[in-house]
Amino acid sequence: MPARTALLMAILVTAALCFAVAVGDGAWMTNVPARDHEKTNPFKDQQDAISAGRRVYVEHCSHCHGENAEGTKKRPALMTDRIEHQATEGDLHWLLVNGSMKRGMPTWSKLGDPQIWQVISYLKSLH
């Protein structure tokens, strides 16, 4: 019985670790509906939008993700290949609107679409 319990525990811990790695590795992107995935940023590559997005980022996001999106002890960096290349602008828009509440990321729908797109312009400019 103890051996079986230990095996079960090992399986559960391994499964939990795999899940955590998968989520941390951008598994949220698999939840994005196709319609949202395809959305495009109306402010794409506009310098004003990048500057405004930087201001919104500093106001609302920097205390968790760092002043320059480098991440903090508890929250991930956003200057990553996943954010800059793998995720589409539509994916990021979906994430900001819906959040990832189980993992501590709140919804930011209160900012409204224009400011959300401005933040995305800023994040995509971080090369």
Added chain:
Amino acid sequence: MGTKLKQILGMVLFIFSIALACSTAQERPYFVTYSHEMEEPGNLDIEFFNADGKPGGANRFIGSNIEFEYGVKTWWTTEFYMDGQVTQHDSTIFTGYRWENRFRPLLREHWINPVIYVEFENTSGDKTLREIVGHDGVPDFADPNSVSRLDKEREIETKLILGSNFRGWNISENIIAEKNLSNDPWEFGYAVAVSRPLGLKASAHDCTFCKEKFQAGIEMYGGLGDRYSFGTAFTSQYVGPTMNWQSPSGVILSFSPSFGLNDYSIPRLYRFGVQYEIDQFLSRFHKGGK
């Protein structure tokens, strides 16, 4: 101005002065209605709200409360209030405290987002009018403070908060049910509000009075009687515009004139508030914290 109110004001100013970092909130300009938007986890929002009115046949008053709102989780916000009031030609009294919790059961954004609200309050002689339920109205203000403070109200208040964000507009509806823990019946009320920032796009440069710093809307609230006499008869109803402005330092100033819609209501209520949010409050006390 009474000593207790001065103490409360002093405490607010002290807390503002120790909050070293600039913070911003993007709060809705509502005084009675709750939106579905929760406090961000780890943030502490300090709010000081006031209601000034002159009920017919009674003295002018200012009901005040100071609130400490903390985001425990993305789906759980808790808030502690301390209430007081000043009545002209009468006295200044501390009227009690409240503790509320809000829970968001659906963890994604939907067309309509429900939030469950549960509050315990222990007040007497309260004049903050943070909700109108049952047959609340002008007769409640007729007694002097020495009498009204003897009427202890230990109540459980529940709300179903429904909120939507659509194209920059926020639409919020609250359905309120309140039960005095003595043998009083369940009392009901409602609040609805709609608001929008004056500008949806952020400015590329720092600004003080740009459009996105202002939010404006309309708020309506009132009682719906109790379980024995449900309806809008013999209860007060209010409607009025509401607005706020976020200063560059992060302090939010709010103002709303409300107008009574029947003889049971105070003809005019002037509400004003000051809010300040401290980002990641507890982490400031950790080694290496912000």
